[in-house]
Every structure is written in structure tokens, then in C-alpha cells.
Amino acid sequence: MAKKIRVLVAKPGLDGHDRGAKVVANALRDAGMEVIYTGLHQTPEMIAEAAVQEDVDVVGLSILSGAHLTMFPRIIELLKKQEAEHIKVFGGGIIPAEDVEKLESMGVAKVFGPGTDTRDIIKYLKQEFE
Amino acid sequence: MGGMRDIGALLERFGEGKTAAAARLITILEEGGDGAERVMDTIFARTSGAYRIGFTGPPGAGKSTLVYRLAKLFRQKEHEIGIIAVDPTSPFSGGALLGDRIRMQKLSEDPKIFVRSLASRGSLGGISNCTDEVADLLDAFGKDLIIIETVGVGQSELEIAEKSHTVVVILVPESGDGIQAMKAGLMEIGDIFVMNKADHPDAVLAAREIENSLRLKDIPEGNWQPPVLLTSALEETGMEDVIREIENHRRWLEERDLFEEKRRLILRSRVRDAFMDKLERKLWHDSSITRILESRIGEVYDGRLSPYRMVEELERLVTVE
Numbered sequence: 001m002a003k004k005i006r007v008l009v010a011k012p013g014l015d016g017h018d019r020g021a022k023v024v025a026n027a028l029r030d031a032g033m034e035v036i037y038t039g040l041h042q043t044p045e046m047i048a049e050a051a052v053q054e055d056v057d058v059v060g061l062s063i064l065s066g067a068h069l070t071m072f073p074r075i076i077e078l079l080k081k082q083e084a085e086h087i088k089v090f091g092g093g094i095i096p097a098e099d100v101e102k103l104e105s106m107g108v109a110k111v112f113g114p115g116t117d118t119r120d121i122i123k124y125l126k127q128e129f130e
Numbered sequence: 131m132g133g134m135r136d137i138g139a140l141l142e143r144f145g146e147g148k149t150a151a152a153a154r155l156i157t158i159l160e161e162g163g164d165g166a167e168r169v170m171d172t173i174f175a176r177t178s179g180a181y182r183i184g185f186t187g188p189p190g191a192g193k194s195t196l197v198y199r200l201a202k203l204f205r206q207k208e209h210e211i212g213i214i215a216v217d218p219t220s221p222f223s224g225g226a227l228l229g230d231r232i233r234m235q236k237l238s239e240d241p242k243i244f245v246r247s248l249a250s251r252g253s254l255g256g257i258s259n260c261t262d263e264v265a266d267l268l269d270a271f272g273k274d275l276i277i278i279e280t281v282g283v284g285q286s287e288l289e290i291a292e293k294s295h296t297v298v299v300i301l302v303p304e305s306g307d308g309i310q311a312m313k314a315g316l317m318e319i320g321d322i323f324v325m326n327k328a329d330h331p332d333a334v335l336a337a338r339e340i341e342n343s344l345r346l347k348d349i350p351e352g353n354w355q356p357p358v359l360l361t362s363a364l365e366e367t368g369m370e371d372v373i374r375e376i377e378n379h380r381r382w383l384e385e386r387d388l389f390e391e392k393r394r395l396i397l398r399s400r401v402r403d404a405f406m407d408k409l410e411r412k413l414w415h416d417s418s419i420t421r422i423l424e425s426r427i428g429e430v431y432d433g434r435l436s437p438y439r440m441v442e443e444l445e446r447l448v449t450v451e
């Protein structure tokens with residue numbers, strides 16, 4: 001049996017809808033993954049703590065609010081502080097193309113643009129974490 | 131994956147109280163096999179009899195919301211808390227959507243509370259097969275109160291009774307007249323019944339029906355008489371009652387030495403389960419059993435040999451004095 005991929009899907013920040021995050025969470029479940037869904041309005045502290053306790057392979061963040069340049073590095077830093085730097089972070093949502101490289105240099109494993117096909121996300125996760 | 135895969139190093143980190151190490155060890159327990167056994171061999175001696183409370187009841191009854199409220203109150207009483215929240219694995223994809231944390235978000239702000247979501251994986255009993263082991267690990271990590279939330283599919287929630295000191299059954303007015311609860315065997319396992327969503331006008335009546343069905347059971351005097359409580363986890367009413375009754379039940383068990391007896395029963399059923407698991411695997415892979423099975427299954431197929439006579443022959447290969 002292949003190893004079960006565990007993913008935490010979170011929606012940080014204050015903007016109030018998580019349809020995209022839910023679509024991704026469901027698609028990953030249907031692809032055989034164990035998806036921990038934590039809901040809306042998460043602070044970086046809450047996300048990192050949950051990711052550590054759940055021992056996920058990877059955290060997926062859905063960001064619409066433009067806070068990505070602070071949110072991602074903060075979570076990565078918090079994971080490191082907890083000796084959990086093995087937990088990778090990827091993201092999607094509305095992220096301008098010119099920020100993608102910046103995020104990747106900050107340690108974000110992968111950034112998916114708006115309207116990404118969930119099959120591409122699944123393919124990526126299976127490749128990296130199975 | 132990478133990271134701290136070395137079990138020895140993980141156990142050391144675990145001893146230093148590192149959350150990441152505890153979480154990693156839980157994953158190893160979930161995977162089972164030699165790694166899990168090795169972890170248990172070390173962990174088990176470090177457990178100190180944490181109190182285990184099971185929460186069960188139909189999907190959507192409010193188990194997670196209630197657990198969240200209670201965990202916050204228990205923290206005010208200086209308890210350190212481990213929460214194991216089980217959600218179902220999809221039999222089709224093998225995946226799982228673990229959503230109990232949505233109701234417990236704020237608990238992630240308190241480092242004295244450890245929440246772990248588990249997928250039920252192969253288990254049919256409404257909890258994961260490694261629930262006991264994970265509870266032990268959290269116990270050894272310093273949690274003195276372990277809360278287990280079951281899947282609550284309403285089939286066989288009985289396993290939770292074998293694993294907890296106190297079982298809280300959560301029902302809601304819309305789950306009907308208590309017949310559902312009886313069918314699911316919930317009336318048998320509950321030490322405390324909670325009619326949640328008491329903000330709903332039908333709750334009082336529904337609670338009375340549960341009281342009636344409990345009365346019909348005619349529990350002998352001197353036995354624990356399960357109370358029926360009204361709560362609204364949403365509006366945070368009735369929470370103190372639940373805490374008080376959990377404490378009452380605990381005291382009741384302790385005063386009668388039933389606490390220890392329950393612990394003995396729990397451990398006994400664990401040894402049995404682990405033994406049967408191992409035995410099953412061992413026998414099913416045994417070469418002489420496989421040989422006979424393969425050479426004669428054709429006769430069963432042709433109808434010359436009944437499955438039961440086949441079993442009898444296989445059984446003869448296994449001797450137990």
C-alpha cells in the first residue's frame with residue numbers, strides 16, 4: 001500500500017469565503033489523501049500548530065487577501081521553530097506572477113495560480129510526497 | 131518525507147516534550163508494524179493512567195463543538211488535554227476529509243492541548259484501530275485527560291465503550307424518538323446522555339423520551355444511573371452540567387474500585403485484539419495452511435466439500451493445548 005499523504009488545507013486571513021479551499025480539500029480526499037480541513041480565519045500560529053500536531057506532509061494555503069508575502073514566510077518560520085521544517089508549504093489563490101519567484105525563494109514549495117485544475121495539484125502532491 | 135525518521139531520536143525528543151516528535155510518533159503508530167511496536171515498548175511504561183472520555187453520537191450532533199467547549203473548561207481546572215478526533219475514511223478512494231478541527235480552531239492557541247485527527251482507515255468500529263495506542267502516547271506525553279470523538283456513523287459505536295472510562299452519548303432532537311439511539315446500541319454504552327441543540331424547541335421532549343427508554347431498561351439499583359442532560363454547544367449552555375456528571379461518574383468508578391477494574395478490562399481486550407491480529411496474519415501466511423487451501427479449494431468450488439469441512443481440516447493443523 002502506498003503511503004497516505006496527509007495535507008492540511010487552511011484559509012488564513014480575514015476574507016470570508018473558502019469555496020476554493022473546500023473544492024481542493026474534496027478533490028484531494030477523492031484522490032486518496034487524508035485532508036485536515038481547518039476552516040476560515042486562521043492565524044499563522046494556529047495553522048503551524050495544527051500542522052505540527054497533525055504531522056502532515058504538506059500545508060496548502062488558499063490566499064485571496066494579498067497577504068501572501070507575510071503569511072507564507074511566517075508559517076514557514078513557525079514550523080522551523082517547532083522543529084518541523086520537514087513540513088512543506090504550498091499555496092494558491094490570487095498571487096501576482098511577479099511574487100511567485102519571491103515566494104519560492106522564501107521556501108514555499110509550490111505556487112498555483114488562480115483557476116488551477118485540481119488534477120495538477122494532485123499530480124504535484126503525489127509526485128512529491130508519496 | 132525525510133525529517134526525523136529515526137525512532138530512537140524521536141523518542142528522545144518526545145521525552146523533552148517536543149510536539150513535533152509526539153506527532154511524528156503518532157504517525158508511526160498509525161502505520162503499525164515493527165515501528166509501532168517499538169514505540170509502544172518505550173511509551174507504555176511512561177503512561178500514568180490518564181482518564182479517557184469517549185464522545186459518540188450521530189453525525190452532526192455537535193460532538194466536536196461540545197468537545198471544544200468542554201476542553202476549554204477542563205483547562206481552567208488545570209487538566210492537560212489530548213483530543214483524538216476520528217472521521218471516516220472513504221471506502222472508495224481511501225482518502226478522508228478530517229473536519230473536526232474546524233470546530234476546535236481556537237484550541238490550537240493553547241500548547242497544553244494536543245488535538246490529533248485520525249482517519250478510521252480499515253476499522254469498522256467508529257474509531258481508528260490505533261486509538262488506544264495514540265491515547266497511550268498522549269498520556270505518556272503528559273496529558274491526564276484524553277478525549278476521543280468517534281466517527282458517529284451510528285453502526286457499531288460499541289468499541290468506544292471498551293476504550294473509555296466514561297462514555298458520553300450526544301443526541302439531538304432531530305435524531306428522533308430515541309428509537310434510532312436504541313437501534314444503534316447507544317443506550318447500552320452511554321454513561322451520560324446529552325441532548326444537544328437544546329436551543330431547538332423539541333429538545334426537552336426528546337430528552338424526556340431518552341429518559342423514558344432508560345427507565346425501561348430497568349437498571350438495577352446500585353448501578354450507575356445515566357443522567358440525561360440538555361446542552362446547547364452553540365450557545366454554550368449546560369456545559370457545567372456535563373463536566374459535573376463526568377466528574378461524578380469518575381468518582382463513582384473510583385469509589386468502587388471499578389476504575390482499576392475497567393483499566394484491567396481495557397488492557398485485556400487490547401492484548402486479545404493484538405494477539406488475534408498477529409495470529410491471523412501468521413496463520414493466513416502459513417505455508418502448510420496455504421498449501422492445503424490451494425490444493426482443495428477446487429473441491430469446495432465443485433460442491434464436493436463444504437466450506438465448513440474445509441475449515442475443519444485447516445483447523446486440525448493448528449494445535450493449542
Ligand SMILES: Nc1nc2c(ncn2[C@@H]2O[C@H](COP(=O)(O)OP(=O)(O)OP(=O)(O)O)[C@@H](O)[C@H]2O)c(=O)[nH]1
Pocket residue numbers: 188189190191192193194195196230233281282326327328329330361362363364365
Ligand atoms: N443550533 C445548534 N447547532 C449546533 C449546536 N452544536 C453544534 N451545532 C452545529 O451543528 C453542526 C455540526 O456540529 P459538529 O460539532 O461539527 O458536529 P459533530 O457531531 O462533531 O459532527 P461530525 O464530526 O461530522 O459527526 C455545526 O454547524 C454546529 O455549529 C447546538 O447546540 N445548537
Ligand SMILES: [Mg+2]
Pocket residue numbers: 193194195229230279
Ligand atoms: Mg465532529
